[in-house]
Amino acid sequence: ELQQLEAAFDQKIVNDQKIEPKDWMPEKYRQTHIRQISQHAHSEVVGMLPEGNWITRAPSLRRKVALLAKVQDEAGHGLYLYSACETLGISRDELYDQLHSGEAKYSSIFNYPTVTWADMGAIGWLVDGAAIINQVALTNTSYGPYARAMVRICKEESFHQRQGFEIMMTLAEGTPEQKAMAQDALNRWWWPSLMMFGPTDAESVHTAQSMKWKLKRKTNDELRQQFIDQTVPQAHLIGLTIPDPDLKWNEAKGGYDFGPINWDEFWQVVKGYGPCNKSRMDARKGAWDEGKWVRDAAVAYAEKQEANLEM
Ligand code: ACO
Helix, strand or coil: CHHHHHHHHHHHHHCCCCECCCCCCCHHHHHHHHHHHHHHHHHHHHCHHHHHCCHHHCCCHHHHHHHHHHHHHHHHHHHHHHHHHHCCCCCHHHHHHHHHCCCCCCCHHHHCCCCCCHHHHHHHHHHHHHHHHHHHHHCCCCEHHHHHHHHHHHHHHHHHHHHHHHHHHHHHCCCHHHHHHHHHHHHHHHHHHHHCCCCCCCCCCCHHHHHHCCCCCCCHHHHHHHHHHHHHHHHHHCCCCCCCCCCEEECCCCEEECCCCCHHHHHHHHHHHCCCHHHHHHHHHHHHHHCHHHHHHHHHHHHHHHHHHHC
């Protein structure tokens, strides 16, 4: 019987049919999805911190409103993704525990500091730009709830990307100091953004299996290349320079060649030794601990409501 179930599952994957929560699935498929979707959810939530840092210091009311909306969107993305992950039979409390204990990963990118206003531009343009490239591919992923969450998330990400690019464009057209600030932000965020796509295909432990299951529709290197090819002309358009002396158009491959990525830095950050890992985790754990009274009150209220109904 197990063989039949496996065969039916494999056939669905071949036919590009979605796997739904109540369908039979191999245990490893389930675990891999819990790993990736929860890492993704944690990234959305931790990702609020670097930008949250600038809400009170946005240079105008319009910028403040846009940034506030964007950061709120990230919280919403986290919630869709936690819900999608829960359909795989793990509770949200377990997922939070994994984040707070350091067992679960979240994206390396959110462990870098946001030191100037231009970083809000660079994050929207580059980080959300990279996220869209990764996530558009995932709208077609094999697990139904994850694919559907991605459709909605991508729409919002494209607004984020534009608001970031517009900040960069405005700074790049401004005073020499403003332009220098935009260039400095690009210099600091470029390489970490390339690292977001994960290790090279040769080093990526999960890619081969995830491609077979159609969890991933493109490999880390394919997505990274696509991001570079899309972003370099945007930098040129606003007169900024990509901080890579080896960057060169390669006519034969129809894409850019680029210089070496510092993978030592990447692994240091992934292992918890990036510039802001500790403060990000302290902020998340602090929010959880300080929010305990709210959760307790909500539970007490729900119990009271239920008791009233029974009377
Ligand atoms: N930051 C932290 N850890 C990473 C990163 C990264 N940028 N890239 C890879 N890793 C980790 C993987 O989680 C894996 O560790 P694990 O086995 O402990 O889980 C290890 O490095 C090896 O990498 P891969 O074999 O390539 O792992 P995977 O197939 O999961 O690919 C990727 C990594 C591309 C990030 C994939 O998980 C993915 O597409 N995730 C969904 C998108 C996402 O998480 N986005 C978050 C940032 S965007 C945003 O939130 C706005």
